[in-house]
Amino acid sequence: MKNESASVKRFHLGAPPVPTETVVEHIPEQPIAEMPLGTLTREAGPICWRIPLGADAVVYGLGQRVRGMNKRGFRYRSFCSDDPSHTPDKEALYGAHDFWVVWDAGKWYGAFVDTPGAIQYDVGFEVRDRMTVVVTHGCGDLYYFEGSFEGIVRRYRQLIGKAYAPPKWAFGYQQSRWGYVNEADIRAVQSGFDAHDIPLDAIYMDIDYMERYKDFTVDAHRFPDLPGLAGALKAEGIRLIPIIDAGVKIEPGYSIYEEGLERQAFCTDASGKPFVAAVWPGRVHFPDFLNPEAAEWFGDQYAWLMDQGIEGFWNDMNEPAIFYSESGLETALEYLCRQRGENLDIHGFFKLKDTILGLANSPEDYQALHHRLPNGTRISHEAVHNLYGYKMSRAAAEGILRKNPGMRPFLITRASHAGLAKHTGIWTGDNQSLWEHLLLNIQMMPALGMMGFLYAGADVGGFGGHASAELMVRWMQFAVFTPLFRNHSALGTRPQEPWAFDALSLAQMRSAIRLRYAFLPYLYSAFMQSVLKDALLMAPLSYAYTDAASLRIEDQLLFGEDVMLAPVYVQNARGRAVYLPEPMAFFPMTDYEHLEADFMDKARILDAGHHYIEVPEDTIPLFIRPDHIICFAPPANRTAAMASPEALTVFGYVRTQATHALYDDDGVSLAYQDSDSEGAHHTVIHVALEGEALSLSVDTYNARLQTVCVLNIEDSGKITTCIQSHPRTQVHMV
Numbered sequence: 001m002k003n004e005s006a007s008v009k010r011f012h013l014g015a016p017p018v019p020t021e022t023v024v025e026h027i028p029e030q031p032i033a034e035m036p037l038g039t040l041t042r043e044a045g046p047i048c049w050r051i052p053l054g055a056d057a058v059v060y061g062l063g064q065r066v067r068g069m070n071k072r073g074f075r076y077r078s079f080c081s082d083d084p085s086h087t088p089d090k091e092a093l094y095g096a097h098d099f100w101v102v103w104d105a106g107k108w109y110g111a112f113v114d115t116p117g118a119i120q121y122d123v124g125f126e127v128r129d130r131m132t133v134v135v136t137h138g139c140g141d142l143y144y145f146e147g148s149f150e151g152i153v154r155r156y157r158q159l160i161g162k163a164y165a166p167p168k169w170a171f172g173y174q175q176s177r178w179g180y181v182n183e184a185d186i187r188a189v190q191s192g193f194d195a196h197d198i199p200l201d202a203i204y205m206d207i208d209y210m211e212r213y214k215d216f217t218v219d220a221h222r223f224p225d226l227p228g229l230a231g232a233l234k235a236e237g238i239r240l241i242p243i244i245d246a247g248v249k250i251e252p253g254y255s256i257y258e259e260g261l262e263r264q265a266f267c268t269d270a271s272g273k274p275f276v277a278a279v280w281p282g283r284v285h286f287p288d289f290l291n292p293e294a295a296e297w298f299g300d301q302y303a304w305l306m307d308q309g310i311e312g313f314w315n316d317m318n319e320p321a322i323f324y325s326e327s328g329l330e331t332a333l334e335y336l337c338r339q340r341g342e343n344l345d346i347h348g349f350f351k352l353k354d355t356i357l358g359l360a361n362s363p364e365d366y367q368a369l370h371h372r373l374p375n376g377t378r379i380s381h382e383a384v385h386n387l388y389g390y391k392m393s394r395a396a397a398e399g400i401l402r403k404n405p406g407m408r409p410f411l412i413t414r415a416s417h418a419g420l421a422k423h424t425g426i427w428t429g430d431n432q433s434l435w436e437h438l439l440l441n442i443q444m445m446p447a448l449g450m451m452g453f454l455y456a457g458a459d460v461g462g463f464g465g466h467a468s469a470e471l472m473v474r475w476m477q478f479a480v481f482t483p484l485f486r487n488h489s490a491l492g493t494r495p496q497e498p499w500a501f502d503a504l505s506l507a508q509m510r511s512a513i514r515l516r517y518a519f520l521p522y523l524y525s526a527f528m529q530s531v532l533k534d535a536l537l538m539a540p541l542s543y544a545y546t547d548a549a550s551l552r553i554e555d556q557l558l559f560g561e562d563v564m565l566a567p568v569y570v571q572n573a574r575g576r577a578v579y580l581p582e583p584m585a586f587f588p589m590t591d592y593e594h595l596e597a598d599f600m601d602k603a604r605i606l607d608a609g610h611h612y613i614e615v616p617e618d619t620i621p622l623f624i625r626p627d628h629i630i631c632f633a634p635p636a637n638r639t640a641a642m643a644s645p646e647a648l649t650v651f652g653y654v655r656t657q658a659t660h661a662l663y664d665d666d667g668v669s670l671a672y673q674d675s676d677s678e679g680a681h682h683t684v685i686h687v688a689l690e691g692e693a694l695s696l697s698v699d700t701y702n703a704r705l706q707t708v709c710v711l712n713i714e715d716s717g718k719i720t721t722c723i724q725s726h727p728r729t730q731v732h733m734v
């Protein structure tokens with residue numbers, strides 16, 4: 001893609017109570033009066049930015065949100081929220097994601113608000129032709145960008161630092177369920193994958209592994225020998241990934257609790273006493289992650305599990321989610337008691353109901369919760385709410401790094417803020433087994449990548465609710481392309497392991513997962529290059545095409561530089577409409593073993609414009625852009641078994657020539673971060689078509705090209721060519 005640059009301007013809104021530590025580059029400040037777009041005004045505390053939206057303006061970004069890729073037509077709130085019901089009326093989910101890019105009147109501009117507190121957005125909802133952004137606490141910085149879509153994203157991402165990259169094994173398939181409660185359950189998952197010959201790289205442990213939900217403890221009855229289990233799985237190439245929750249159980253004698261008290265590492269109430277809230281374990285204190293000493297102390301605790309063979313973690317409930325606070329519960333119970341014997345009319349009854357329902361995540365509790373800054377002053381949590389999950393997960397990532405220097409930590413988190421994107425990945429929280437949430441997953445991925453959360457994914461199959469076999473299959477077919485590919489589901493829902501349905505869907509899910517592994521060399525390369533080039537891995541079509549239709553397409557994505565995706569997300573559909581901004585090769589893939597046959601027999605060139613494509617239930621539709629090539633390797637049941645692909649099969653749509661630089665590295669170290677990274681390699685594949693002659697050259701460090709299939713548009717029919725090739729050879733074909 002083009003390498004256009006973008007301009008950036010910084011407007012300082014006011015000093016935040018604590019630095020967000022989001023931006024890694026100093027941009028000189030401009031006076032607020034010089035904001036080139038809309039009007040920026042301070043209204044008492046909040047800052048309000050009113051931006052005109054042209055009739056055809058399209059607004060992308062804002063990260064983890066409900067609704068479509070174009071955010072126009074609704075309002076949103078940045079206030080990290082534990083909300084397990086991702087219905088379209090929800091203004092806030094778990095992330096505080098405040099970067100967006102707008103196409104208006106033939107130009108792109110972008111904006112990023114770096115602030116620790118809430119932001120309210122109205123994107124043409126009250127008034128169709130206006131966007132308003134209200135920065136509640138009126139502090140932080142506002143950045144304004146101009147340039148191309150790609151250039152603006154790159155500039156923003158440069159500003160916040162290189163996106164997090166996990167170790168390579170994290171691109172394998174991962175199995176999770178809230179309900180694997182003991183060693184036998186974990187072993188059963190492993191043998192299920194073995195028995196059904198399905199690739200797997202990680203199994204998750206949810207809250208039940210802990211002793212009474214206490215962080216950094218292991219229930220000795222359920223997991224009598226965690227090091228033994230972790231070691232046995234590791235020997236098979238499978239990682240165990242335990243959950244860590246934000247709240248620390250109040251339990252005399254529990255070392256984390258005792259130490260936290262002693263170090264004054266917990267958040268307090270206004271008077272300075274440790275704040276008592278309740279989550280899973282009942283009463284807890286919240287570690288004060290905004291205090292660097294407390295953060296470091298908590299981050300160091302991860303080593304205890306790492307010493308037992310654990311290599312990765314997921315941080316949960318770190319918005320922070322509060323079931324109730326001690327004081328909130330007390331007030332509520334008092335009120336409830338006073339209602340005994342009352343004649344409750346509609347108002348009385350609703351108030352009674354809301355008294356209970358309003359206990360969780362209440363504004364009063366967030367107001368009452370306090371942090372202690374290094375200089376000793378105490379500040380209310382409310383004004384810095386959006387930093388909490390971020391600082392928890394950064395503390396964890398740094399702790400893991402201290403324990404394992406130079407190695408990439410594996411960490412995903414639920415709550416997040418732009419500042420976290422350089423430290424960890426995210427999963428998108430408690431979605432449901434709904435077709436609508438498969439579409440939401442598709443539409444959310446580009447917005448997460450824009451924020452810098454490239455390593456991201458949804459609970460495949462849906463967390464809440466019961467998944468059908470067809471939903472599982474279609475969701476997996478999409479998740480083949482999401483960097484985090486994790487099947488996770490909630491306690492009490494229908495099991496979601498690939499074999500939990502029927503023989504046909506099992507075969508289809510196995511094919512999808514095996515295709516994911518076959519695609520790994522390409523996917524890993526595309527992911528790492530997106531990190532290194534501050535680019536998007538998954539993007540709206542308008543990232544590359546700005547024709548009117550591309551700007552409006554809501555259910556197709558560009559993947560890397562070579563591929564377009566058009567997933568099926570409708571129940572019972574066996575095809576779908578697809579829009580092509582330019583001619584592309586339609587490649588209906590079913591299974592790695594049939595890939596060549598699928599390509600030779602079924603792939604075809606589609607002209608630019610609107611089409612209807614058949615997509616049977618066993619098929620993943622993929623589009624190759626003109627003069628681009630992609631490649632696959634024989635899948636293995638672990639990513640580690642694929643570390644140096646012996647053979648690659650290349651598919652392409654080549655009109656004149658195509659060049660692809662396939663990136664690879666050691667997959668575990670941070671060496672990729674050095675610009676001339678020793679550990680990194682490129683395999684450069686070049687295919688050229690002159691008349692009927694196809695030439696291929698490969699500059700490779702360890703891959704052997706096996707087969708090349710090329711589609712040619714000139715004849716509109718197919719020219720399919722197979723080439724056997726060896727390293728550093730050039731082959732001409734007639």
Ligand code: MIG
Nearest residue numbers: 178206207243316414429430
């Ligand atoms: O309130 O640990 O998003 O993935 O399985 C539920 C139990 C708490 C929420 C997480 C989900 C996890 C669940 N947790």
